[in-house]
Amino acid sequence: MKKIIASVKGTRDFYPEQMAVRTWLYNSLRKVSESFGYQEYEAPFLETLELYAAKSGEELVKEQSYVFEDRSGDMIALRPELTPSLARMIAQKQNELTFPVRWWSFGPFWRYERPQKGRSREFFQWNIDLLGPSSPESDAELVAIAANFFKQIGLSPKNTRIYVNNRRLMESRFDQLGFSAEIRPIVSNLVDRRGKLSSEKWEAFAYEVGLTTSQLAGLKDLLADKELWRESEDLVRLFKVIDSMGISEYVEFDPNIMRGLLYYTGTVFEAFDVTGSVRRSILGGGRYDNLLADVGGDSLPCVGFAMGDVVISLVLQEYGLVPTFDTTPAQVLVTVFSEEFLPDSFALAAELRKGGVNAICYPESQKLNKQFKYADRMRIRMVLVVGPDETSHKQVTIKDLVQGTQQTAERAKAARAVKDMLA
RNA sequence: GUGGCUGUAGCUCAAUGGCGGAGCAUCGCACUGUGGAUGCGAGGGUUGUGGGUUCGACCCCCAUCAGCCACCCCA
Numbered sequence: 001m002k003k004i005i006a007s008v009k010g011t012r013d014f015y016p017e018q019m020a021v022r023t024w025l026y027n028s029l030r031k032v033s034e035s036f037g038y039q040e041y042e043a044p045f046l047e048t049l050e051l052y053a054a055k056s057g058e059e060l061v062k063e064q065s066y067v068f069e070d071r072s073g074d075m076i077a078l079r080p081e082l083t084p085s086l087a088r089m090i091a092q093k094q095n096e097l098t099f100p101v102r103w104w105s106f107g108p109f110w111r112y113e114r115p116q117k118g119r120s121r122e123f124f125q126w127n128i129d130l131l132g133p134s135s136p137e138s139d140a141e142l143v144a145i146a147a148n149f150f151k152q153i154g155l156s157p158k159n160t161r162i163y164v165n166n167r168r169l170m171e172s173r174f175d176q177l178g179f180s181a182e183i184r185p186i187v188s189n190l191v192d193r194r195g196k197l198s199s200e201k202w203e204a205f206a207y208e209v210g211l212t213t214s215q216l217a218g219l220k221d222l223l224a225d226k227e228l229w230r231e232s233e234d235l236v237r238l239f240k241v242i243d244s245m246g247i248s249e250y251v252e253f254d255p256n257i258m259r260g261l262l263y264y265t266g267t268v269f270e271a272f273d274v275t276g277s278v279r280r281s282i283l284g285g286g287r288y289d290n291l292l293a294d295v296g297g298d299s300l301p302c303v304g305f306a307m308g309d310v311v312i313s314l315v316l317q318e319y320g321l322v323p324t325f326d327t328t329p330a331q332v333l334v335t336v337f338s339e340e341f342l343p344d345s346f347a348l349a350a351e352l353r354k355g356g357v358n359a360i361c362y363p364e365s366q367k368l369n370k371q372f373k374y375a376d377r378m379r380i381r382m383v384l385v386v387g388p389d390e391t392s393h394k395q396v397t398i399k400d401l402v403q404g405t406q407q408t409a410e411r412a413k414a415a416r417a418v419k420d421m422l423a
Numbered sequence: 424g425u426g427g428c429u430g431u432a433g434c435u436c437a438a439u440g441g442c443g444g445a446g447c448a449u450c451g452c453a454c455u456g457u458g459g460a461u462g463c464g465a466g467g468g469u470u471g472u473g474g475g476u477u478c479g480a481c482c483c484c485c486a487u488c489a490g491c492c493a494c495c496c497c498a
Binding site: 119397 | 424454455456457458459489490491492493494495496497498
């Protein structure tokens with residue numbers, strides 16, 4: 001066995017087939033983003049570590065970021081998320097931008113963690129944010145974008161659900177249950193883990209972190225209360241707009257949704273596959289009203305979400321929703337009859353391109369059957385032959401591999417003839 | 424960072440501790456001006472790596488690396 005230098009752990013190679021899928025995903029989310037009037041932008045892949053230090057979760061920065069010292073001694077991170085960069089970009093031009101700002105982006109991110117199903121170290125992420133307004137209706141818009149994206153790629157409300165909650169609502173309830181400020185994050189984490197543990201284990205864990213029996217009972221009641229949203233004016237307004245936009249089938253209140261990142265302040269939401277085997281969240285986001293001020297800008301309300309490419313791809317595969325693509329852009333293969341015909345075949349291919357046809361010329365003299373086989377394998381539809389017979393009559397032979405038909409055309413009108421046959 | 428499972432041909436997988444095989448793929452030929460189909464044939468391996476046990480190891484033991492899966496965390 002030859003030794004092939006291994007790829008970096010947790011990275012993926014995108015062969016043309018996979019690249020076509022990624023591009024399709026990109027185009028799908030572009031379509032939805034633009035239908036809501038959002039503008040595409042991009043941030044640097046490298047940022048100072050400082051940018052993430054205060055705002056992101058501690059684990060994300062200290063354990064999961066790729067960090068290195070550059071030649072000047074600065075600490076640089078490969079971006080593990082986009083939101084801090086967005087906040088910086090907004091803060092820098094806060095007085096020039098026209099608000100509300102609606103921006104989206106799709107690009108690579110890096111997190112150092114153990115690769116497993118649904119998780120890689122290098123992944124692509126769709127980020128979309130609405131900055132300026134603080135209304136619950138703007139939260140609803142982001143939820144609607146997510147729902148419309150699912151619709152766009154063929155995921156129905158039967159398969160996919162967006163669960164919505166509100167951190168302020170939960171915090172006021174936590175107050176009533178007497179959770180002190182110190183154990184609040186622990187309780188959030190406890191809530192987050194509820195779906196992953198058996199109820200006995202979850203309860204044992206709750207006592208372990210210091211909850212009293214009555215607090216646990218209260219928490220369980222709280223998390224079971226599917227009507228709790230009625231007590232949050234924000235959520236009442238959000239669901240009203242969700243309803244008016246006709247996407248309520250995709251959206252559901254769930255008091256168990258808390259989200260790990262520290263900067264969320266109000267509405268939070270997370271989408272899951274509900275009928276398939278993928279347990280990880282497809283996308284997640286929420287309102288983060290303090291982040292701009294935290295990176296040195298004026299305080300600015302923001303709401304947004306992020307979706308990684310890995311989990312959504314798993315879900316789409318599971319439902320057979322990933323289209324197959326012809327990855328060869330060539331419409332025509334020009335064969336090379338023999339060594340002497342090489343320049344002429346290359347000339348014909350050039351003429352075809354000039355005429356607006358994507359054309360490959362077989363790059364060396366080979367048996368014709370081998371060249372035809374190549375066209376067949378590469379799913380190139382048309383094969384052109386220029387041999388002695390054609391040349392003497394100033395013609396070309398055109399074979400349609402899909403139809404199995406063959407005809408001759410004037411050499412000078414080859415591009416036109418090919419286009420007619422393709423139409 | 425913790426735990427579990429798996430490493431055999433390009434791919435998917437066989438092989439009681441006793442001569443490492445098959446299917447698919449590749450290449451050639453039938454088919455010297457035409458793809459798919461069929462038939463025949465060929466090439467391809469230090470069994471992840473290093474050590475140990477044994478007369479003998481793909482098989483048992485130890486280590487190591489890699490992949491997958493779960494935990495942690497999260498898109």
